[in-house]
Amino acid sequence: xxxxxxxxxxxxxxxxxxxxxxxxxxxxxxxxxxxxxxxxxxxxxxxxxxxxxxxxxxxxxxxxxxxxxxxxxxxxxxxxxxxxxxxxxxxxxxxxxxxxxxxxxxxxxxxxxxxxxxxxxxxxxxxxxxxxxxxxxxxxxxxxxxxxxxxxxxxxxxxxxxxxxxxxxxxxxxxxxxxxxxxxxxxxxxxxxxxxxxxxxxxxxxxxxxxxxxxxxxxxxxxxxxxxxxxxxxxxxxxxxxxxxxxxxxxxxxxxxxxxxxxxxxxxxxxxxxxxxxxxxxxxxxxxxxxxxxxxxxxxxxxxxxxxxxxxxxxxxxxxxxxxxxxxxxxxxxxxxxxxxxxxxxxxxxxxxxxxxxxxxxxxxxxxxxxxxxxxxxxxxxxxxxxxxxxxxxxxxxxxxxxxxxxxxxxxxxxxxxxxxxxxxxxxxxxxxxxxxxxxxxxxxxxxxxxxxxxxxxxxxxxxxxxxxxxxxxxxxxxxxxxxxxxxxxxxxxxxxxxxxxxxxxxxx
Amino acid sequence: xxxxxxxxxxxxxxxxxxxxxxxxxxxxxxxxxxxxxxxxxxxxxxxxxxxxxxxxxxxxxxxxxxxxxxxxxxxxxxxxxxxxxxxxxxxxxxxxxxxxxxxxxxxxxxxxxxxxxxxxxxxxxxxxxxxxxxxxxxxxxxxxxxxxxxxxxxxxxxxxxxxxxxxxxxxxxxxxxxxxxxxxxxxxxxxxxxxxxxxxxxxxxxxxxxxxxxxxxxxxxxxxxxxxxxxxxxxxxxxxxxxxxxxxxxxxxxxxxxxxxxxxxxxxxxxxxxxxxxxxxxxxxxxxxxxxxxxxxxxxxxxxxxxxxxxxxxxxxxxxxxxxxxxxxxxxxxxxxxxxxxxxxxxxxxxxxxxxxxxxxxxxxxxxxxxxxxxxxxxxxxxxxxxxxxxxxxxxxxxxxxxxxxxxxxxxxxxxxxxxxxxxxxxxxxxxxxxxxxxxxxxxxxxxxxxxxxxxxxxxxxxxxxxxxxxxxxxxxxxxxxxx
Numbered sequence: 001x002x003x004x005x006x007x008x009x010x011x012x013x014x015x016x017x018x019x020x021x022x023x024x025x026x027x028x029x030x031x032x033x034x035x036x037x038x039x040x041x042x043x044x045x046x047x048x049x050x051x052x053x054x055x056x057x058x059x060x061x062x063x064x065x066x067x068x069x070x071x072x073x074x075x076x077x078x079x080x081x082x083x084x085x086x087x088x089x090x091x092x093x094x095x096x097x098x099x100x101x102x103x104x105x106x107x108x109x110x111x112x113x114x115x116x117x118x119x120x121x122x123x124x125x126x127x128x129x130x131x132x133x134x135x136x137x138x139x140x141x142x143x144x145x146x147x148x149x150x151x152x153x154x155x156x157x158x159x160x161x162x163x164x165x166x167x168x169x170x171x172x173x174x175x176x177x178x179x180x181x182x183x184x185x186x187x188x189x190x191x192x193x194x195x196x197x198x199x200x201x202x203x204x205x206x207x208x209x210x211x212x213x214x215x216x217x218x219x220x221x222x223x224x225x226x227x228x229x230x231x232x233x234x235x236x237x238x239x240x241x242x243x244x245x246x247x248x249x250x251x252x253x254x255x256x257x258x259x260x261x262x263x264x265x266x267x268x269x270x271x272x273x274x275x276x277x278x279x280x281x282x283x284x285x286x287x288x289x290x291x292x293x294x295x296x297x298x299x300x301x302x303x304x305x306x307x308x309x310x311x312x313x314x315x316x317x318x319x320x321x322x323x324x325x326x327x328x329x330x331x332x333x334x335x336x337x338x339x340x341x342x343x344x345x346x347x348x349x350x351x352x353x354x355x356x357x358x359x360x361x362x363x364x365x366x367x368x369x370x371x372x373x374x375x376x377x378x379x380x381x382x383x384x385x386x387x388x389x390x391x392x393x394x395x396x397x398x399x400x401x402x403x404x405x406x407x408x409x410x411x412x413x414x415x416x417x418x419x420x421x422x423x424x425x426x427x428x429x430x431x432x433x434x435x436x437x438x439x440x441x442x443x444x445x446x447x448x449x450x451x452x453x454x455x456x457x458x459x460x461x462x463x464x465x466x467x468x469x470x471x472x473x474x475x476x477x478x479x480x481x482x483x484x485x486x487x488x489x490x491x492x493x494x495x496x497x498x499x500x501x502x503x504x505x506x507x508x509x
Numbered sequence: 510x511x512x513x514x515x516x517x518x519x520x521x522x523x524x525x526x527x528x529x530x531x532x533x534x535x536x537x538x539x540x541x542x543x544x545x546x547x548x549x550x551x552x553x554x555x556x557x558x559x560x561x562x563x564x565x566x567x568x569x570x571x572x573x574x575x576x577x578x579x580x581x582x583x584x585x586x587x588x589x590x591x592x593x594x595x596x597x598x599x600x601x602x603x604x605x606x607x608x609x610x611x612x613x614x615x616x617x618x619x620x621x622x623x624x625x626x627x628x629x630x631x632x633x634x635x636x637x638x639x640x641x642x643x644x645x646x647x648x649x650x651x652x653x654x655x656x657x658x659x660x661x662x663x664x665x666x667x668x669x670x671x672x673x674x675x676x677x678x679x680x681x682x683x684x685x686x687x688x689x690x691x692x693x694x695x696x697x698x699x700x701x702x703x704x705x706x707x708x709x710x711x712x713x714x715x716x717x718x719x720x721x722x723x724x725x726x727x728x729x730x731x732x733x734x735x736x737x738x739x740x741x742x743x744x745x746x747x748x749x750x751x752x753x754x755x756x757x758x759x760x761x762x763x764x765x766x767x768x769x770x771x772x773x774x775x776x777x778x779x780x781x782x783x784x785x786x787x788x789x790x791x792x793x794x795x796x797x798x799x800x801x802x803x804x805x806x807x808x809x810x811x812x813x814x815x816x817x818x819x820x821x822x823x824x825x826x827x828x829x830x831x832x833x834x835x836x837x838x839x840x841x842x843x844x845x846x847x848x849x850x851x852x853x854x855x856x857x858x859x860x861x862x863x864x865x866x867x868x869x870x871x872x873x874x875x876x877x878x879x880x881x882x883x884x885x886x887x888x889x890x891x892x893x894x895x896x897x898x899x900x901x902x903x904x905x906x907x908x909x910x911x912x913x914x915x916x917x918x919x920x921x922x923x924x925x926x927x928x929x930x931x932x933x934x935x936x937x938x939x940x941x942x943x944x945x946x947x948x949x950x951x952x953x954x955x956x957x958x959x960x961x962x963x964x965x966x967x968x969x970x971x972x973x974x975x976x977x978x979x980x981x982x983x984x985x986x987x988x989x990x991x992x993x
Contacts, residue, residue: 076863
């Protein structure tokens with residue numbers, strides 16, 4: 001049967017191995033045709049509590065199948081979209097919105113007073129104990145530009161671009177610690193195991209330049225964010241869609257280059273042989289991870305040529321490097337921004353920049369608002385402004401979406417860890433309200449959506465959940481977030497998960 | 510040999526019925542009605558509840574009459590009948606309760622009324638069984654007294670269950686709705702539908718409160734109200750109406766075409782989805798009023814004296830475009846072969862703009878110098894369909910001017926870092942649809958700009974790192990569109 005010759009021991013071994021690949025699920029699935037199961041299927045399901053209808057249901061998911069040799073090939077979006085690529089800047093640690101974009105004069109008036117009990121009731125804090133004191137903004141604010149946005153004095157370069165930014169000041173989350181909150185922002189779920197935003201995007205859209213990964217991650221600030229590498233992982237999607245973390249100086253990926261005495265053609269021959277073996281394996285077992293393996297080998301071969309060129313900021317003129325504040329040989333946010341722009345020019349679909357160190361608790365100099373925070377702002381202010389200006393002058397801001405934000409906000413109260421008052425000022429985590437901004441194609445420049453209360457503690461108007469932000473990003477890329485899904489664990493999973501989400505239409509052009 | 514002890518039929522009957530009641534009680538406890546509709550087969554059987562329920566009720570009302578009649582000399586012969594009647598009533602109440610559960614579970618019922626009705630019925634079924642047991646086995650005076658008490662309790666419970674059942678099917682105020690006013694006053698009940706509680710929306714001065722809410726109250730709130738809300742939809746207040754039900758929102762402000770409520774009330778009465786269910790259609794004027802109210806944004810605060818043609822509604826929801834794959838395929842049919850051929854030769858360069866469009870997008874930027882004039886000319890059959898072209902970084906030159914200007918429907922054109930010169934731009938006068946043009950890092954000068962001045966839709970021209978400088982004299986029509 002099937003060309004197997006059972007007298008040949010190798011054949012029979014192969015047959016048994018392929019039979020073992022048939023699981024109980026395959027068997028049960030094949031039972032569906034029986035008459036008994038037809039009746040049971042109609043009655044038992046409803047009897048046992050399964051509803052015949054579902055909210056958030058869709059009619060037809062999108063067909064995202066591709067040739068297994070080119071899993072990252074570009075696909076058109078569901079409907080016409082302005083945005084073709086995303087640059088997501090995640091400030092890990094949660095930057096204090098009250099010291100950057102949220103001007104709260106009322107909070108200034110109550111500076112130093114005990115926090116009212118109503119603000120503390122029912123809340124869980126990471127470090128605040130007892131009754132903390134309210135703390136006004138630590139830096140002076142002023143209004144800028146035609147849009148009249150308020151901004152502190154910490155971001156003088158970004159100020160010049162304030163009229164291009166679209167703020168959402170009423171972001172909300174339900175996670176109060178870093179790792180789950182970062183996972184929620186990046187994967188839509190506070191638990192591990194779910195694909196990240198970038199993975200969904202390259203799953204839905206692919207990438208144009210097959211010589212570079214479609215989803216590239218660059219990290220700065222000294223540490224990997226608390227959520228770990230799962231923040232750009234592919235979850236249950238085939239792992240070919242995961243983010244590739246590249247180093248921003250030296251070899252973008254270690255050991256990318258062939259050893260000295262292996263020529264390109266030799267390497268190519270080797271890869272062709274490995275490819276063929278993997279393809280045979282795939283046609284027998286159909287394991288999508290095999291496709292990933294093939295794709296990664298191919299990708300690393302092509303990256304040898306293109307990636308080093310893309311990541312090499314030597315090739316930029318001195319003036320440009322000064323504009324970003326980037327220095328050759330360093331690993332910095334400025335370098336990452338410049339590399340990010342080069343990657344955007346070369347057709348990378350999703351570029352993610354993580355900058356660590358915004359967790360301004362005030363427990364030591366490094367994470368205090370009066371010292372560490374100042375350094376962080378200096379590190380990001382100039383590069384972001386330079387990136388915006390570069391993209392704008394190339395006309396790339398029309399079809400790029402830039403997102404900047406953290407994972408939650410910071411409290412209006414000063415953090416009083418173990419009841420002590422130190423010379424370092426800081427704020428604790430506040431999932432109740434935080435600010436993000438977007439810029440680029442499809443979003444209204446110079447616009448603010450949503451408001452927080454007078455103390456900047458809770459959202460007062462137009463709350464936006466993380467899943468709403470995800471729905472909006474997917475909409476800008478040309479997808480109905482309910483239709484971009486992948487079957488896993490009996491559910492057609494989607495980035496926005498099972499709770500209803502809405503696209504924030506108010507910020508759309 | 511001892512004969513095996515036989516269980517008497519009576520005992521068997523008593524045990525079987527008790528077990529059945531417990532099954533129904535467990536179903537009610539663990540799988541209560543939750544507002545979801547389930548299999549139509551279940552709903553079909555569930556509807557039999559209405560048929561089946563009247564018999565046990567009638568029999569249970571009959572039993573006290575039989576007992577009372579049995580005390581008289583004239584009708585003493587009816588005394589033995591009550592056991593039989595109670596037995597039939599027990600079976601009947603079990604069947605009715607079971608079918609009632611099937612109906613509630615499958616028919617999308619939820620709420621306080623249905624739950625109370627369900628439990629009252631289960632208790633009534635149990636009490637009926639108790640009455641039967643006591644009547645059969647009670648020999649002592651004490652037992653007979655217990656029987657009388659149980660019988661009274663059963664009748665009372667059945668009355669409660671029946672009253673709730675009436676409220677479930679006819680509405681919460683089914684007895685008071687048409688009660689004559691003097692009688693209503695005497696009893697201290699308010700006839701008609703209750704007014705909604707304090708809310709900033711839907712007050713008497715608003716359009717909703719004055720015109721729309723009364724329509725809902727008259728035709729809809731019976732099944733979509735406070736205590737009975739089919740499909741988890743309530744229409745007894747503004748907030749509830751806009752909140753929607755288990756299928757999502759039924760009213761979309763500013764978009765009457767996607768408002769499910771409006772769709773359903775405009776169907777033909779024979780349609781399965783027609784609303785109001787089991788009643789006649791709304792008057793034309795009322796339907797029109799609801800349509801108007803929705804198109805102006807379905808506001809809860811708009812005053813009732815504002816004309817409908819005044820304010821524009823702010824759209825607070827996006828609607829996802831719904832594509833018909835057959836229509837899209839038809840649009841693509843004439844170019845499909847050429848597109849496939851080009852894609853074969855240059856993968857990931859040319860593709861449709863979206864899954865619901867036949868327009869094409871060209872992006873050769875990532876190919877850099879591997880894409881040139883000759884390759885662009887291979888697109889000659891498709892130039893009319895290209896709406897966006899990115900040829901940045903490629904090796905094209907002025908020789909491609911003809912190919913580019915043949916793309917009459919081009920909206921976005923990027924030529925960054927290419928070797929084109931003013932010559933190419935001079936032929937751009939025919940690109941009537943052009944909105945965005947990027948010439949960053951090219952050799953163009955301000956002499957080329959007049960050619961762009963008359964393009965009607967042009968929004969931005971990116972001229973950074975070109976020979977155009979801010980001080981150059983440029984035509985009016987293009988000066989404010991330049992981005993350096």
